[in-house]
Amino acid sequence: MARKPLKPVAMTETLANTLTKPSPKDWILGISPYVPGKAAADDGRPLIKLSANENPLGTGDAARAALVAATADLATYPDPSATKLREAIGAVHGLDPARIIYGTGSDELLHIAASAYAGPGDEVLYVRYGFAVYDIAARRVGATPVIAPDKDYATDVDALLAAVTEKTKVVFLANPNNPTGTMTSREEIARLHAGLRPDILFVLDQAYAEYLDEGEDDGGLELARTAGNIFVTRTFSKIHGLAAERIGWGYASAEVIEILHRIRAPFNVTTAGQAAAIAAINDSAWIESSRAHNARWREWLSNEIGALSNHGLRVVPSKTNFLLILFDGKLTAEAAMKGLWEAGYATRWLPGQDLPNGLRITIGTEAQVRVVADTLRAMAESA
Numbered sequence: 001m002a003r004k005p006l007k008p009v010a011m012t013e014t015l016a017n018t019l020t021k022p023s024p025k026d027w028i029l030g031i032s033p034y035v036p037g038k039a040a041a042d043d044g045r046p047l048i049k050l051s052a053n054e055n056p057l058g059t060g061d062a063a064r065a066a067l068v069a070a071t072a073d074l075a076t077y078p079d080p081s082a083t084k085l086r087e088a089i090g091a092v093h094g095l096d097p098a099r100i101i102y103g104t105g106s107d108e109l110l111h112i113a114a115s116a117y118a119g120p121g122d123e124v125l126y127v128r129y130g131f132a133v134y135d136i137a138a139r140r141v142g143a144t145p146v147i148a149p150d151k152d153y154a155t156d157v158d159a160l161l162a163a164v165t166e167k168t169k170v171v172f173l174a175n176p177n178n179p180t181g182t183m184t185s186r187e188e189i190a191r192l193h194a195g196l197r198p199d200i201l202f203v204l205d206q207a208y209a210e211y212l213d214e215g216e217d218d219g220g221l222e223l224a225r226t227a228g229n230i231f232v233t234r235t236f237s238k239i240h241g242l243a244a245e246r247i248g249w250g251y252a253s254a255e256v257i258e259i260l261h262r263i264r265a266p267f268n269v270t271t272a273g274q275a276a277a278i279a280a281i282n283d284s285a286w287i288e289s290s291r292a293h294n295a296r297w298r299e300w301l302s303n304e305i306g307a308l309s310n311h312g313l314r315v316v317p318s319k320t321n322f323l324l325i326l327f328d329g330k331l332t333a334e335a336a337m338k339g340l341w342e343a344g345y346a347t348r349w350l351p352g353q354d355l356p357n358g359l360r361i362t363i364g365t366e367a368q369v370r371v372v373a374d375t376l377r378a379m380a381e382s383a
């Protein structure tokens, strides 16, 4: 039987639009894309990059050699279980490899943590001046980002606990924190964890933990041994000098790890990345020399900037491989960033992170930090 012709229906413009093109979710439209650290000035001139907290000494020889050797076979997929990598991490940190997950950078792990445990109607909590990815990870799954006030740029545990509601499902905290460089003590981390309901996943992002001195560890991995609601993440992008390979790892209860494996990308760490990371985590000489270099020149640069306090410059105390410098005098953070471009350096001005007076500068080589200090001093004195 012939079908009756359909009656034409008048369409509103909006309806026509919705039917003629894919319509993104409202919560995706609320995301401002992540802004990576610059490697060039606005005119395209290449700059020395002190804008993304990479290791200025580069990659250790052992990691580089392992990476090159692993490129012999490019036709085969990587080990999907990253077994040797998990075993290497487990041996170094005294952790059960079965409870270790790996990611395409720790970024992937932050995203899958939010995806697994939060969604529309839920809240994801983090500190003001938190790592920029937390906002994206929360919004990507339709959850509501909630920001707790800081205490002079540092994490305020009481403010975080006060911001928890019955809708809170995930709490993100970087320790030490980016972009402030501040550190929350072991006691405070334990107090924060004790104050969170057991159904809230506490994601403790330790991307900069390897820069801490002995005895400064925040106890996160220790807590995660027995707590069912802590997920500790680490990265090979910082002290290990492997940012180009995109490798992160995380440790949590067997239950949490099993859930996260369901949604990580298959084959999410490359063969060369796994090989390089195994060599890097066992290269204690490289780690130690990178840490010592960083501690020495972080202190030196902090003192140099500290001496410019009469020009309105202030360094937020840092436990990381970067400094957050606040500009509250005649020289603005934006002008300082542009002056450093002229000197050949990219740094990170942070208006998008609610810090229009803040410039984040990675601790570079000795020669680099000396130029940075000289340039900032000359600009501050002539402003």
Ligand SMILES: Cc1ncc(COP(=O)(O)O)c(C=O)c1O
Pocket (backbone or CB within 6 Å): 052, 053, 104, 105, 106, 107, 108, 131, 174, 177, 178, 205, 207, 234, 235, 236, 237, 243, 246, 247, 248
């Ligand atoms: C606090 C923090 N967490 C996570 C990351 C992500 O690192 P990656 O994805 O390279 O492991 C960064 C990178 O800058 C960071 O600063």
